Amino acid sequence: MPETDIMSGALAQETDLDLLLRAAQVAGEVALGFSGPTARAWDKPGQGPVTEADYAVNDVFHDILRSARPDYGWLSEETPDTPERLDRDHVFIIDPIDGTRSFIEGSGTWAHSIAIAHKGRVTAAVIHLPARDLTFAAALGQGATLNGAAILTGGRTEVTGATLMAPKPSFHPDRWKAGPPDVKRAYRPSLAYRMALIAQGRFDAMLTLRPAWHWDIAAGTLIANEAGARVTDPSGQDLVFNTRDPKSAGVLTANPVLHAELLGALKT
Numbered sequence: 001m002p003e004t005d006i007m008s009g010a011l012a013q014e015t016d017l018d019l020l021l022r023a024a025q026v027a028g029e030v031a032l033g034f035s036g037p038t039a040r041a042w043d044k045p046g047q048g049p050v051t052e053a054d055y056a057v058n059d060v061f062h063d064i065l066r067s068a069r070p071d072y073g074w075l076s077e078e079t080p081d082t083p084e085r086l087d088r089d090h091v092f093i094i095d096p097i098d099g100t101r102s103f104i105e106g107s108g109t110w111a112h113s114i115a116i117a118h119k120g121r122v123t124a125a126v127i128h129l130p131a132r133d134l135t136f137a138a139a140l141g142q143g144a145t146l147n148g149a150a151i152l153t154g155g156r157t158e159v160t161g162a163t164l165m166a167p168k169p170s171f172h173p174d175r176w177k178a179g180p181p182d183v184k185r186a187y188r189p190s191l192a193y194r195m196a197l198i199a200q201g202r203f204d205a206m207l208t209l210r211p212a213w214h215w216d217i218a219a220g221t222l223i224a225n226e227a228g229a230r231v232t233d234p235s236g237q238d239l240v241f242n243t244r245d246p247k248s249a250g251v252l253t254a255n256p257v258l259h260a261e262l263l264g265a266l267k268t
Contacts (some may be wrong), residue, residue, distance in 0.1 A: 012154050014068065014117050016124040017139040018080045023064040024112050027057045027096070028130030031112070036103040047077075054078050057096035061114065065092050072116070075246055077215045083244075088253040090118050091242045095215035099190030108132045113192035115218035117241040125219035136196040136223050144199050144226035153229040154201040157257040158181065159265065162204040165194045170209045177267055191251075195220025198253045200225035205254035205262060209234055220253075230259040235268040 006217050014022070034053040041051045058078040066074065069092075073085030076094035085091050092114070097103050099110035108131030115125040127136040138144040144151050156162050162189075164183040171180040186203055188194050194206045195217065221231045232238055234250040254262060 012113070015139070016069075017126070017137060017142075019065065019068050020114050020116065020124055020126040021135070021137060023061055024114060024126045024128035024135065026064060027060045027112050028128055028133035029056050030060050031097065031103075032130050036106045037109075038105070041104055049104060050078065051097070051100060051104060053103065054097045054100060057112065061092075061096060061112075065094075065114075065159070073242065075215065075242065077213065081246070085242060086244060088242075090116060093117055093122075093145075093215050093218040093241060093246075095213075096190065098192045098216055102189040107189070109188050109190055109193060111190045111196075112193050113190075113215060113219045115222065115241075117218060120240040120242055122241060125222040127192045127219050127223060129190075129193065134196075134197065136219075138223040138226040140222065140226070142226065144223045146196075146200055151200045151227050153199055153206050153224065153227045153255050155255060156204045157255075157261070159258065159261045162258065164205045164207060164262075165197065165203050166207040167210070170207050175209055175243050176265055177265055180264065181262075181265055191216040192220045195224050195251070196255055198229055199224040201227075205252070205258055206254050207234070207250075207262065209250045211247045211249060212251050214241050214243075214248070217248065217251055221251075224253050228255060229253050230256045232259070232263070234263075234266055236263050239266050 039051040052160040073088030073091035095113040098113045103110040115122050123140040159181045162183045165186045173179050197203050198206045224231050231253045233248050
């Protein structure tokens with residue numbers, strides 16, 4: 001059998017998660033070919049900076065993923081959105097570089113956030129940090145992994161003293177019933193990476209009270225869920241993806257007990 005036929009057969013058997021992992025590795029190599037501090041950059045109104053690396057990585061993902069699954073819809077931060085995706089049962093949800101400011105600064109805490117949603121629910125996801133050689137991954141019902149090893153979220157149940165990954169505005173007194181809780185605040189520029197760190201159990205909870213684009217949180221939602229965490233918006237509603245307006249009202253992520261405690265302390 002010719003080698004090209006063998007290759008085509010292997011790709012035909014590729015699962016959605018395997019496809020995302022393959023695409024993430026190629027994209028990571030492309031991204032690392034740019035220097036963040038010297039890459040050309042622009043400001044997108046209302047969305048912050050974007051660089052030539054964001055667009056190059058977006059092209060890689062589009063070429064690899066759409067070639068493998070041409071019937072899947074497409075939602076990416078760096079591609080103009082169209083209603084066409086709303087008619088597809090499956091959709092790719094992509095943030096080529098989540099944490100672009102971190103990339104521009106030359107830090108390593110930026111990530112490729114890539115996911116597949118089926119009828120609003122994420123079924124395969126990868127968060128890949130090329131500069132740190134970290135790959136978080138999950139498929140629905142199959143658990144979550146970091147570089148191939150299983151991960152589980154932390155088991156802390158008390159809010160006081162917990163490590164909470166959140167931007168400073170989340171601690172405004174008006175957002176809490178009895179004022180901000182006594183927690184240890186932590187932060188990372190990439191929202192996807194923050195969610196992955198909760199899945200890994202390195203931090204106890206993650207919260208953002210600002211609207212969150214689906215491309216920032218789709219992959220992290222599945223990875224955290226599969227690691228045992230609960231992921232909702234700040235009012236406790238489950239997240240649904242590939243909606244007409246691709247944003248959630250925010251995100252709260254923690255193990256189920258701590259999630260309930262934090263949810264009860266928030267003003268909805």
